[in-house]
Amino acid sequence: MERTSSPSSGRPGVLRRSPSPARWRRLFRGGALAGTAALLLSGLAVGTAQAADVNNAQNAGFESGLAGWTCTNGTTVGSPTHGGAAALKGSPTASDTGQCAQTVKVKPDSTYTLSAWVQGSYVYLGASGTGTTDVSTWTPGSSGWSQLTTTFKTGASTSSVQVYLHGWYGQAAYLADDVSVFGPDGGGGGGTTPSVPGAPGGLAAGAASATSIPLSWNPVSNATSYNVYRDGTKVQSVTGASATVTGLTAATTYSFQVTAVNAAGESPKSAAVSATTTSGGGNPPGGGGNVPKHAVTGYWQNFDNGAAVQTIAQVPSQYDIIAVSFADATSTPGAVSFTLDSAGLKGYTVDQFKADIRAKQAAGKKVIISVGGQNGTVSVTNSASATNFANSLYSLMQTYGFDGVDIDLENGVNATYMSQALRALSAKAGSSLVITMAPQTIDMQSTSAEYFKTALNIKDILTVVNMQYYNSGSMLGCDGKVYSQGSVDFLTALACIQLEGGLAPSQVGLGVPASTRGAGSGYVSPAIVNNALDCLSKGTGCGSFKPSRTYPDLRGAMTWSTNWDATAGNAWSNAVGPHVHAMP
Incomplete structure (x- = not known):
């Protein structure tokens, strides 16, 4: 809450422990972060994969160390990894974001999907020099692997773009793996056309409430998202390997399945798991005694x-x-x-x-x-x-x-x-x-x-x-x-x-x-x-x-x-x- 009389401040909303959206725009220039607003307000749609689409990133899984990448404070580690035997570890300092970047060959006037699996707090993924609108996306933090995904369109004369990963000033080291710049072959990529992912394994239900059931499953290495099915009907699409299905009826048993999705298609459904919501007693969850319903x-x-x-x-x-x-x-x-x-x-x-x-x-x-x-x-x-x-x-x-x-x-x-x-x-x-x-x-x-x-x-x-x-x-x-x-x-x-x-x-x-x-x-x-x-x-x-x-x-x-x-x-x-x- 605001304690001063300045009308420009109002009730607090300025992020004091980490960069606020306004501060991102002030501190980053050029190939660095332009903000998630620039990404999605540009109106770019995710392109449909064609048969010739490939992963245009070189050394996308960091299996060859940092070959093809330019890093300020980066190295590779053998564990933890998202896939393969290596992953990137970027180490920000008080004056450096720990950025790693790669120049990727692309085709002009084409749409690409940029993605990477990351772990850590305040991890950013972006592309600059696109010839149209430069894009970026980020995650405030994850203790496990999560996927960042965005899209960009190249300009009429653009033949290469710079893709980058970085953390934030003074934050802990971050991890990244399995980078993809998926789209038309620009002539310099090191990837291949993806295959349809396999069905997720390990689907399990957590502690249910009267109206919701949490689910988790094992990540699928080449998946970009997952679909959650309740009693055979799709109810959610998520990017991570967990979801909470809400809006359920008390004291009711439900059956759940999950599929993995990428540009090549959707996997078969996982093995089903059943879970039952609690009785609930007719009261809303949480405390507060007799606080009004609304x-x-x-x-x-x-x-x-x-x-x-x-x-x-x-x-x-x-x-x-x-x-x-x-x-x-x-x-x-x-x-x-x-x-x-x-x-x-x-x-x-x-x-x-x-x-x-x-x-x-x-x-x-x-x-x-x-x-x-x-x-x-x-x-x-x-x-x-x-x-x-x-x-x-x-x-x-x-x-x-x-x-x-x-x-x-x-x-x-x-x-x-x-x-x-x-x-x-x-x-x-x-x-x-x-x-x-x-x-x-x-x-x-x-x-x-x-x-x-x-x-x-x-x-x-x-x-x-x-x-x-x-x-x-x-x-x-x-x-x-x-x-x-x-x-x-x-x-x-x-x-x-x-x-x-x-x-x-x-x-x-x-x-x-x-x-x-x-x-x-x-x-x-x-x-x-x-x-x-x-x-x-x-x-x-x-x-x-x-x-x-x-x-x-x-x-x-x-x-x-x-x-x-x-x-x-x-x-x-x-x-x-x-x-x-x-x-x-």
Whole structure:
């Protein structure tokens, strides 16, 4: 959350631990990253493979060391590899991204599919000198092998392009293997036309919920994607060797199969595996006690940054969850504290604050303490700090009467220890504990990202994730296309990633600014917020993106902040609140 009065900043959305989309554009030039937006906003379509198409990359699997590649800080390793006996290891430094590049011969006016298998955090794949639009794609992180794929079209006189892989400044080493520049033979390639992949093996089902079943299988070396079938019907297409099938019925047995796909075709189906959803008891997953089925969350500012100063009592009744901003780090690792800014809040006393919290709770509202914000640097990176985090939060709950906690740590989270801390807090507070999260868009682009992993780790006690759909620039949607913030498509296509990535619809909310002054960018009118809610829950009001199914249990919406809302005459809550509460 934003603590300054600068309208250009708003509620935090600037990625502090890694490059934000805006920073990519500032720092990279020429053959380096131009951003995923350049890739997909170019409108290039994946070309259909022809009989003469080949892999034009030389030494694509690094079996001949770095022959054909030019690297700044690269070497080859014998393990782990994706295929064969070698893989690339790039080692970024504080001043170097660890880039490895190759000049690949291509045919003019032709479409190519560029792909590579990668492992590690912030790994980038791209092509420059295409003669049209240079492209790139990336992954925020993966502990196992995952495939990056994009396409580009060459210009009328282009005979070669530069393809490259790199990590990010100061990040850990990355791995890459089995690079492919698949398309018409440019005359210098070292690959061959791919064959249809074999059927995936090792298909297994994980721990089911009442509405979802996670699946995993063994990767197929020449596959570019996988299709998931439920009872014989295709329900998903994914690039990695795992998927979570959602939207299922409680206490029901399903049969699943998976196929592997590449440019040559689709494999036979894998052996089937059956799994049964839990009974569910008719209640939505997660914690939070009696939080309404459809809820509005608002952040309340414990500081004066130019927005209207409020007491808790003055927060409109349309808000079901009020997140008090913020708890701050102490000198004890992992521990947090909270001090009411009575002076900044025009003499608002602690006793009045506590009384107002009790009155809101008596009216059926939840009041929670938010940890972090843009300037928050709480660090939970080991068991001791996880214990300190849980103990200090529980102490604040007892002191002020808070119903739970909001995690808004924009300096990053460690999924292992944050999950441990929140489970420890849950054990102390019980099933009525409200846990919300406010990650940035980049934190929820992949289930391998630490924020997303944390949410999935605590899914049984998590109330809602209200991702910040602002201050982020263009981002990928669940259909692989890039969408610009400030549109209904940006809200729906990015929410789809969470909805299809394992979170229950009741655990997904849309986080937006209450006014143009509430964020540096990404403001949308309440009408667009309501259209997005309708699109996701009912299939109406959509833009160009329309989800493959509806999510009637979608939790609702969040805003930064109740104070900026009040500054604008409560226009946001007066429009969005009744709409959320009228959802089916």
